[in-house]
Amino acid sequence: MKAAFDVAIVGAGPAGISAACILADAGVKTIVFERGEYPGAKNLSGAVLYGYDLARILPDFAERKCPIERNIIESRIWYLSRDSGFSVGYRDAALGTERKHNAFTVLRAKFDRWYAEQAQKKGALVVPATVVVDLLRDSRGAVTGVATGRAEGEVRARITLLADGVNSPLAVRTGFRLEPKPEQVALAVKELIDLPAAVIEQRFGVSGIDGVTAEIMGGVTGGMDGVAALYTNRNSLSLSVGANLADFAATKIKPYELIEEFKQHPMVAPLISGGKSLEYIAHWLAEGGYDAIPRLCGDGYLIAGDSAMLFNALHREGNNLAMASGRMAAETIIEALGRDDCSRKALSRYGERLAESYVLKDMKKYRRFGRFMHHHKELFNEMPRAASFAAREMLTVNGVGKKQKQKLIMQNFRGEKMSIFRLARLLWQGWRAVK
Numbered sequence: 001m002k003a004a005f006d007v008a009i010v011g012a013g014p015a016g017i018s019a020a021c022i023l024a025d026a027g028v029k030t031i032v033f034e035r036g037e038y039p040g041a042k043n044l045s046g047a048v049l050y051g052y053d054l055a056r057i058l059p060d061f062a063e064r065k066c067p068i069e070r071n072i073i074e075s076r077i078w079y080l081s082r083d084s085g086f087s088v089g090y091r092d093a094a095l096g097t098e099r100k101h102n103a104f105t106v107l108r109a110k111f112d113r114w115y116a117e118q119a120q121k122k123g124a125l126v127v128p129a130t131v132v133v134d135l136l137r138d139s140r141g142a143v144t145g146v147a148t149g150r151a152e153g154e155v156r157a158r159i160t161l162l163a164d165g166v167n168s169p170l171a172v173r174t175g176f177r178l179e180p181k182p183e184q185v186a187l188a189v190k191e192l193i194d195l196p197a198a199v200i201e202q203r204f205g206v207s208g209i210d211g212v213t214a215e216i217m218g219g220v221t222g223g224m225d226g227v228a229a230l231y232t233n234r235n236s237l238s239l240s241v242g243a244n245l246a247d248f249a250a251t252k253i254k255p256y257e258l259i260e261e262f263k264q265h266p267m268v269a270p271l272i273s274g275g276k277s278l279e280y281i282a283h284w285l286a287e288g289g290y291d292a293i294p295r296l297c298g299d300g301y302l303i304a305g306d307s308a309m310l311f312n313a314l315h316r317e318g319n320n321l322a323m324a325s326g327r328m329a330a331e332t333i334i335e336a337l338g339r340d341d342c343s344r345k346a347l348s349r350y351g352e353r354l355a356e357s358y359v360l361k362d363m364k365k366y367r368r369f370g371r372f373m374h375h376h377k378e379l380f381n382e383m384p385r386a387a388s389f390a391a392r393e394m395l396t397v398n399g400v401g402k403k404q405k406q407k408l409i410m411q412n413f414r415g416e417k418m419s420i421f422r423l424a425r426l427l428w429q430g431w432r433a434v435k
């Protein structure tokens with residue numbers, strides 16, 4: 001049967017729409033299915049986006065009125081105990097001038113909608129409110145299109161791109177990917193807090209469109225392997241906290257309890273004070289790392305973005321990996337269609353492209369990082385407590401000599417079972433996990 005479309009894409013997130021833009025630019029007849037009422041309706045990120053990968057798809061994204069919330073000029077890292085914390089930050093004027101749009105915040109509901117509109121302007125057909133429920137296959141097992149949940153909803157396509165995100169029952173059921181194990185995904189909750197722009201600017205020491213991010217680790221995840229974040233938007237703050245799904249199951253901590261406690265932390269509460277909660281969503285994150293990446297293509301199909309488990313947890317890079325993989329999938333599809341060869345062999349150039357790029361190089365570099373975090377719960381328990389005790393002692397002037405304080409700190413470290421040997425081993429293993 002003749003295919004109605006050259007390419008069918010499942011999912012109008014950053015991966016799917018990036019591919020759609022490149023394909024439409026090349027005149028490839030492309031259809032994108034999105035289960036949400038509109039692209040972005042069901043999507044969630046922190047959300048920091050990176051200009052580099054977006055500009056490779058839409059060089060004029062700023063002129064196209066990309067809904068940028070704030071351009072990030074300062075990145076903070078916080079290491080918190082339950083009621084105290086350390087903070088380091090890096091602010092750079094260049095990030096507001098020649099490196100502007102290196103990183104910026106967006107609200108996914110607005111951004112994804114805008115991004116899909118750009119693909120539509122280029123000629124891609126984006127069909128919202130439509131769930132792809134299965135893949136069509138020919139007698140040899142090659143994918144020949146998709147079946148949607150609509151009546152008479154089968155659509156033939158020469159190539160199908162799965163860009164349906166981390167929770168992809170479709171990919172799992174069709175054998176593209178294994179069901180993610182609980183330790184390969186994190187469950188994150190995000191709350192959007194409404195605050196006037198002037199209040200945000202005063203509290204974070206920024207002006208105009210400049211913004212700040214804070215990546216947060218330590219005792220705010222209830223002892224579980226996880227992270228939290230606080231990002232500035234124009235008129236709101238994005239707060240998120242998440243932890244490994246296996247840890248949630250083991251500790252029985254409820255995600256909403258975690259975010260409520262996070263909001264009351266003394267480093268967080270003054271920043272969100274007076275704000276009104278606008279929305280609250282939960283979502284999975286692909287945290288399996290390099291070893292969880294599935295086979296990236298087969299006869300008639302490719303898989304990109306979170307669906308392919310492309311997420312760099314250490315640098316919280318997911319949107320850019322989705323865009324880069326969507327672009328590389330599209331470039332590979334264009335070549336394959338040009339040769340009239342949609343076989344796995346022809347499409348395998350996609351995996352090579354990813355391997356040559358920063359996407360797989362970075363994921364490979366950090367392949368041990370997830371395991372390191374998961375097996376070192378002291379990073380979320382004993383360490384922040386002991387570090388906080390040490391700082392509090394040293395900063396308290398109470399007539400006790402510094403030598404005596406040093407002894408107290410060492411005693412406390414031992415009480416937390418943090419020997420010098422254990423610390424040294426932690427540092428060494430941490431270094432090995434990221435080197």
Ligand SMILES: Cc1cc2nc3c(=O)[nH]c(=O)nc-3n(C[C@H](O)[C@H](O)[C@H](O)COP(=O)(O)OP(=O)(O)OC[C@H]3O[C@@H](n4cnc5c(N)ncnc54)[C@H](O)[C@@H]3O)c2cc1C
Nearest residue numbers: 011013014015035045046048132164165305306318319322
């Ligand atoms: C709390 C949180 C914070 C994050 N923060 C950041 C951050 O600050 N920076 C960053 O770079 N990354 C961040 N990420 C990761 C980032 O959101 C993802 O890596 C990125 O969204 C992946 O894009 P994608 O297009 O692959 O998948 P998605 O964005 O998940 O898009 C998939 C799309 O497919 C649709 N879909 C799914 N199934 C079907 C189906 N069967 N039929 C039709 N449509 C379907 C979905 O509705 C969705 O629109 C964060 C993630 C979370 C959860």
